[in-house]
Amino acid sequence: MDPKWQLFLDSLGPLALGAITATIPLALISMALGLVIALLMALMRISKNRVVSSIARIYISIIRGTPLLVQLFVIFYGMPSVGLVIDPWPSAIIAFSLNIGGYAAEIIRAAILSVPQGQWEAGYTLGMSRTRTLYRLILPQATRVAVPPLSNSFISLVKDTSLASTILVTEMFRKAQEITASTYEFLLLYCEAAAIYWVICLVLSALQNSVEGRLEKYVAK
Amino acid sequence: MDPKWQLFLDSLGPLALGAITATIPLALISMALGLVIALLMALMRISKNRVVSSIARIYISIIRGTPLLVQLFVIFYGMPSVGLVIDPWPSAIIAFSLNIGGYAAEIIRAAILSVPQGQWEAGYTLGMSRTRTLYRLILPQATRVAVPPLSNSFISLVKDTSLASTILVTEMFRKAQEITASTYEFLLLYCEAAAIYWVICLVLSALQNSVEGRLEKYVAK
Amino acid sequence: SSGSPASPSASGGATAETGDTLKKVKDSGVLTVGTEGTYRPFSYHEGSELTGYDVEVIEAVGEKMGVEVKFQETQWDAIFAGLDAGRFDVIANQVSINPEREEKYLFTQPYTVSTGVVVTKSDNTDITSFDTLKGKTTAQSLTSNFYETAKDAGANVEPVEGWAQSITLLKQGRVDATVNDKLTFLDAQKTNPDDSIKIAAESEEKSESAVALRKDSTELAKAIDTALDELRADGELAKISEKYFGEDVSK
Amino acid sequence: MSPSNSPLLAVSGLHKAFGANQVLKGIDFTVHSGEVLALIGPSGSGKTTALRCLNGLEIADAGSVGFAGGPEVSFSPGMKPKSAQILRNRSAMVFQGHHLFPHLTVLQNVSIGPIEVQKRPKDQVLAEAKKLLARVGLEAKADAYPNSLSGGQQQRVGIVRALMQQPDLLLFDEPTSALDPELVGEVLTVIKELAQEGWSMVLVTHELAFARDVADTVVFMDGGVVVESGPAAQVLGAPANPRTRSFVQRLLHPF
Amino acid sequence: MSPSNSPLLAVSGLHKAFGANQVLKGIDFTVHSGEVLALIGPSGSGKTTALRCLNGLEIADAGSVGFAGGPEVSFSPGMKPKSAQILRNRSAMVFQGHHLFPHLTVLQNVSIGPIEVQKRPKDQVLAEAKKLLARVGLEAKADAYPNSLSGGQQQRVGIVRALMQQPDLLLFDEPTSALDPELVGEVLTVIKELAQEGWSMVLVTHELAFARDVADTVVFMDGGVVVESGPAAQVLGAPANPRTRSFVQRLLHPF
Numbered sequence A, B: 001m002d003p004k005w006q007l008f009l010d011s012l013g014p015l016a017l018g019a020i021t022a023t024i025p026l027a028l029i030s031m032a033l034g035l036v037i038a039l040l041m042a043l044m045r046i047s048k049n050r051v052v053s054s055i056a057r058i059y060i061s062i063i064r065g066t067p068l069l070v071q072l073f074v075i076f077y078g079m080p081s082v083g084l085v086i087d088p089w090p091s092a093i094i095a096f097s098l099n100i101g102g103y104a105a106e107i108i109r110a111a112i113l114s115v116p117q118g119q120w121e122a123g124y125t126l127g128m129s130r131t132r133t134l135y136r137l138i139l140p141q142a143t144r145v146a147v148p149p150l151s152n153s154f155i156s157l158v159k160d161t162s163l164a165s166t167i168l169v170t171e172m173f174r175k176a177q178e179i180t181a182s183t184y185e186f187l188l189l190y191c192e193a194a195a196i197y198w199v200i201c202l203v204l205s206a207l208q209n210s211v212e213g214r215l216e217k218y219v220a221k
Numbered sequence C: 001s002s003g004s005p006a007s008p009s010a011s012g013g014a015t016a017e018t019g020d021t022l023k024k025v026k027d028s029g030v031l032t033v034g035t036e037g038t039y040r041p042f043s044y045h046e047g048s049e050l051t052g053y054d055v056e057v058i059e060a061v062g063e064k065m066g067v068e069v070k071f072q073e074t075q076w077d078a079i080f081a082g083l084d085a086g087r088f089d090v091i092a093n094q095v096s097i098n099p100e101r102e103e104k105y106l107f108t109q110p111y112t113v114s115t116g117v118v119v120t121k122s123d124n125t126d127i128t129s130f131d132t133l134k135g136k137t138t139a140q141s142l143t144s145n146f147y148e149t150a151k152d153a154g155a156n157v158e159p160v161e162g163w164a165q166s167i168t169l170l171k172q173g174r175v176d177a178t179v180n181d182k183l184t185f186l187d188a189q190k191t192n193p194d195d196s197i198k199i200a201a202e203s204e205e206k207s208e209s210a211v212a213l214r215k216d217s218t219e220l221a222k223a224i225d226t227a228l229d230e231l232r233a234d235g236e237l238a239k240i241s242e243k244y245f246g247e248d249v250s251k
Numbered sequence D, E: 001m002s003p004s005n006s007p008l009l010a011v012s013g014l015h016k017a018f019g020a021n022q023v024l025k026g027i028d029f030t031v032h033s034g035e036v037l038a039l040i041g042p043s044g045s046g047k048t049t050a051l052r053c054l055n056g057l058e059i060a061d062a063g064s065v066g067f068a069g070g071p072e073v074s075f076s077p078g079m080k081p082k083s084a085q086i087l088r089n090r091s092a093m094v095f096q097g098h099h100l101f102p103h104l105t106v107l108q109n110v111s112i113g114p115i116e117v118q119k120r121p122k123d124q125v126l127a128e129a130k131k132l133l134a135r136v137g138l139e140a141k142a143d144a145y146p147n148s149l150s151g152g153q154q155q156r157v158g159i160v161r162a163l164m165q166q167p168d169l170l171l172f173d174e175p176t177s178a179l180d181p182e183l184v185g186e187v188l189t190v191i192k193e194l195a196q197e198g199w200s201m202v203l204v205t206h207e208l209a210f211a212r213d214v215a216d217t218v219v220f221m222d223g224g225v226v227v228e229s230g231p232a233a234q235v236l237g238a239p240a241n242p243r244t245r246s247f248v249q250r251l252l253h254p255f
């Protein structure tokens, strides 16, 4: 057998293992936490309180305006200088969550704003508070609007987890680098990793479509 | 003066120079070419010809499903194996353009689809061809819808140009790494680079707002 | 142009850790070591196992000291920052000793002595020495010692991530040469025999690599030196070296 | 239907500006128990804004809205929206665009308020909801989602949602203007029946023929003031004010 | 208006299905020069679909649409949309939702077709456009963007855009159903004037009173077939078919 092909087959196991044990959990946990942050930031951003909404605006602007790599480095290498030594995995999760928090905040905000004003008023006129209206009426409808862009963010996140390799987290891309280091076949290995990312993304896109389909009824017509 | 502060000031010049001579032109040229590719792909994607639209769909899926780093490597390190040796700068521009082409295609497609069907029909009923209707009536309206997500893509691209450093393009991030290599102050330098990215992004966001404002009249109400 | 670093003394010391690292290591029974894990044959993975010359050497040192060795893998870019931040106690990753580094960090006695080599395509005839690199283009890892070596020789340096990329560029004809550790070249030839490249020149001066520590870890440095002495004395160090290189490169 | 002497609702001196745009410039009217009041007037004259003030959805700058037996709300600039919320216990709104909740079934749409806000017993609420849905001919649609209904059906659900609030006063904002012409009838019929049953209501409408048929009183607004008001037959049949006359003429004989 | 003997437009045997939904099941009617034909019927009966076939916007599965002096288009399944485009030279469409181009000024909206497609001389087109805009009371709005106009003004621009095509036949698809009730009058008045000037038109409408006033012929469609057709006064005043009768009744007396 062609030795390259052999290497490809041999690497498949370790790479897939890296994807399953690190890339995917890292992405899932960070996405979940990031959505909580994003919801909070989105609500702060649409708050009428100037200070509150400015804080959210600056947060979002910094997260979106600076490279994720730097965000990872600041948390992992920078925090110790203020006495906070955080382990690699928690560091990665914190950084990715904060990052998703910034990107998804804008998505959630736009989704909330896309729900017709009349839906808020219909809630108010039933005697509901702003909060109850938000949770019972607006967010369920905003979800449908937010799913496609959020799953795009999630797909980006899956690929971005490769940056965790720079702060000692051994995920799939790091595995590829390790194999490269002893075989010097970096192009083959990187393409193989890319193929696995692609498969993950295809699966996620399919999931997205089915979720979207199920949420279809949530859209006012 | 504090030596860190001194280093910060000393580095500002080289980093800014890197941004002006490499980061920004790289991003601008790639964005321009990428938009052309994206428009083509978006049109192929909405074509009624199954083959044509499948080609576009697969292209978009691969671009969005695989890491940009790998795309860069394939073009720079992989193409020579089929006899195509491309210099660093052209390689970077090709990779970034193809990448933006994939992401922006979906944005442009969505924007075209967001123009009410009635606008197409109004064009047809005046005797216009599909092509003329597209260029004279649909695209100008789609532009307004596409500007915000496209400028988000552009902002991402600005930060992503840092990956060009891996294929021998000396842009801002590479400059920061070079300074780091001799001073070991990588956190300071990376944060400084991040700050410059942030400033660029703030400027771009401001531009986006003004463009959006000017396109306001293009939206059907 | 080995220009002096802009901030020689500012952050050399531990940012997070102060006081005696040795005591901490002894108390916890764990020596934490920073290493790349992607630098064959010094620090790399065989399957999922971290291995390599540096890895085995520092493990042997740990054994002599009676402590467990724990590795933290990190990329070269961030390896000194990790040391500064106290993420690990020492670096064992072919850190070669040079004056700039000595200003900021502490080194033990060297455990690798090697030479730099100029690698070119086999059919290249105009590069025959370090001096003939002048005006030529070389591919170098930005963070390695040989980056400066190549620059000093007057070459145009293209920065890359590591050996694999350097050789790829060389074979694609995009660069004329790469200056690298002779040991790396030998290992690469062992793994992937390739007669399209050759050693065109070898440096006169030896490069020495040692364990790097924070400036304040003087006690720990002494302890490691003692352990290395013992390893030399009982032939252990030479044995490890033979295993990887077929000869003793530890002196 | 004969209005009693102490009014159910007294609106007086309502003023409201949006920025520099003074939309309401002192609106007064009363609604007696069992009375149907039709609010008519040109587009932009402030009808919707006035109606929203009655429900506390809009905070007027000045004036007051008072219900018999309380609450009475006196508006003032900078007033907290909260203070006007008590008005929602007395009246219920049917919107032009129905604004049903697309993610809830018809039954959930009409019972969410009574169950979650008014905290009435769930069983009782659902039974009442089913009765009212049957009343407007939609018993079969209880578990359907709003999007699967026709415009007329949606609007009838909107009316049931308002009735479920057990209000003293029903507020309608052009309940048929977003409907297909053929579907207008089914909604107007329901409203007419409610009026005949004795419900008090304020009805903003452009259906002058309908207003003439069901309303006791017609209030004609223009430019933020009440130009003319009185018995329906008089205001629509023999308007005193030339502006009223021209408006009525334009709607009843458009070409 | 007395229709001449050879028809301007002859529609015969139009069939059209969307998937399993057979929308048109054989539609026939003729329009003579100068005749106003009103197409009425319940929602979903296929009126819009039929009208769109006349303009080649929809490709019927079978049947033909023929204009006096050509073209005549015979539809067949799998026919190229291109082949029906020639119909657009003879008729012009006014849409329900006006569909003006928001990025073009009023003047550009009405002149883009004649200038860019018909390649008529620009000066001449612009002069004609201004004349027609003045004719519908919009000379002052030539340089405004559609969004700054009221619904009635937008729809009048839509009519001018169709007139600028110099068609033989005007097609209207419920031109006032998206309008505020008060704005309906200004558009109906324009259409009525055009009818009086002798324009031939097919008018899909729910405004039965208007149809009775301006139409020569009324065609009542239901379920994809023509149920009844004849002189306006007869079909609307004394419908022969019970379905026509119930429909007319429902629209004229909704409550």
Ligand SMILES: Nc1ncnc2c1ncn2[C@@H]1O[C@H](COP(=O)(O)OP(=O)(O)OP(=O)(O)O)[C@@H](O)[C@H]1O
Binding pocket: D018, D021, D023, D041, D042, D043, D044, D045, D046, D047, D048, D049, D050
């Ligand atoms: N939330 C708001 N912000 C700013 N202006 C508003 C707002 N609501 C209404 N207006 C303005 O107030 C004026 C009156 O509006 P309103 O909706 O009360 O009129 P209306 O009589 O209900 O008209 P229509 O018959 O078109 O429904 C209009 O000029 C409108 O633009």
Ligand SMILES: Nc1ncnc2c1ncn2[C@@H]1O[C@H](COP(=O)(O)OP(=O)(O)OP(=O)(O)O)[C@@H](O)[C@H]1O
Binding pocket: E018, E021, E023, E041, E042, E043, E044, E045, E046, E047, E048, E049, E050
């Ligand atoms: N492009 C399309 N694809 C699928 N179905 C369609 C399409 N256009 C129309 N239909 C269906 O064809 C039927 C007739 O539609 P059409 O718009 O012609 O009716 P109409 O008589 O104009 O109704 P209305 O009075 O509501 O405008 C409807 O059931 C509609 O859902």
Ligand SMILES: [Mg+2]
Binding pocket: D047, D048, D049, D173
């Ligand atoms: Mg209103």
Ligand SMILES: [Mg+2]
Binding pocket: E047, E048, E049, E173
């Ligand atoms: Mg229709």
